[in-house]
Amino acid sequence: MRDVVIVGAGHNALVAACYLAKAGLDVEVVERRDVVGGAVSTVERFPGYQMDVGSSAHIMVRHTGIVEELDLAAVGLEYQDLDPWGFAPFGDEALTFSADLSATCDSIAAVCGDRDAEAYAGYVKDWGARNDRIFAAFQEAPTARSLGRHLWAVGRGTGVEGLELARQFLTSGDHLLDGLFDDERLKTALSWLGAQSGPPSHEVATADLVGWNTMMHRRPPGHPKGGSGMLSVALARRFEALGGTLRLGEGCAGILTRNGHATGIATESGERIAGRAVLAGCHILTTLDLLGEAVADAEALRRRIRVGNGIGMVVRLATDDLPHYPGRTGDGQWRALQLIAPSRTSLRRAHGEFVAGLPPTEPAVLAMTFSAFDDTIAPAGKHNVTVWGQWHPYELSNGEGWDDIAEREGEKLVAAVDRAAPGFASSVEHMHVQTPLDLERELGLHRGNVMHVEMGLDAMFSWRPVPEYSSYRGPVAGLYLTGASTHPGGGVFGASGRSAARIAIRDLGDRRRKLKG
16 A cells, blocks of 8 residues: 555646655656656657647746755756746837846836836835745645735735735736836736736736736746756656656546545556555546545535636747847847737737637737757757747637637737747748647646636635635545645646645654554
């Protein structure tokens, strides 16, 4: 019997597996795909092109200390800094955001004027300090005591009276930006960056989705050399070095229970793996499916979990050149996340079509060109370009089906880059399209939501995925939860895995002590 059996080898599950094994527990991870990482994996889509399957740029995990605690560099993980980390083209001008705040302010001053540059420096100081404390809350279970301690510290740190501070966090990102800056181009770039979690910046309680980006002045995002999946590969190597067992190509068919307690899993091949505990690293809805009749009110529970109608889609492009933005030289534009949205009006229009269940007429996109400095992910003289588009509904209201319109919508993403970097479309030699439906099929992302559960305020902290399961303990005893469905949410983070492991270690230790007593 294993101490813990883990369902899925996504990056959060692998983080949990490493900490559990490091604590001396006997752990086995079962993964249906033949590669590790879930949405943080990299595969060969075209000969010689190592293309990411899900996420590409790593932001949050670099602030957690997990990479250092597990010494992932020693097992092959090499991060390449994305610095500058943001590049927003507007015709012949562009804003460049660097880890160096002074360099960023110089770029803003050149395009938007000195007032906005000075306001930006103040915004980074204020919202960066707030998010230092919020980030600390993200790295612990969202208990009332933990949240109270960290969020109280936010108030003390700002010196802003409680009701006013609450109002600032509950306002929209657009209202925050309008109160700080004059130039619409700066507001557009920051709005589009803040919307990457899903909610548009005109919705209430999105101010901190915009304010969070100030943390990139503390440490820039990173690209693992060899592709996003190299983080997961390194985690798997560390897990196995700690004595863990990893089984690929073997899916979980069900979570076994007896007398209201998880006792192991059944695999798709019919094997039963017994465990003192089970940790589910898959989508919360998938976990409910695997539990079957063990959860009496499963249907009512499913209806409470706000999965939404997708977020976006992505194309992976094999090209013979990089996008060339007017008036730009050097590789800074290609190292950065390229924020391509002409205006906040265009963002609102795209989101409006999304809400109506329609694919966007002119999607806002984010382009990534890591082959400009990583020579391992594309053949010599060629490039590997990722273009993410938002917002694209999983369920369409116009009678169309994603399999029929995938190529058309993929070409729209390429056209969006071409409008900002004329001539780019002609460099595309191969295109792999991942629609919201494809994301569900390949990665188990229900309804194509890459965050698993919506990232609105009502589905964060102690409400994620629902209040009774927010402490990483599932619907039956001995079942633990991790992944984007749990606090602190989606993105390449790892904090959920570490927090879930800590709780399981404590519970298993307490149980062992009780048995001895």
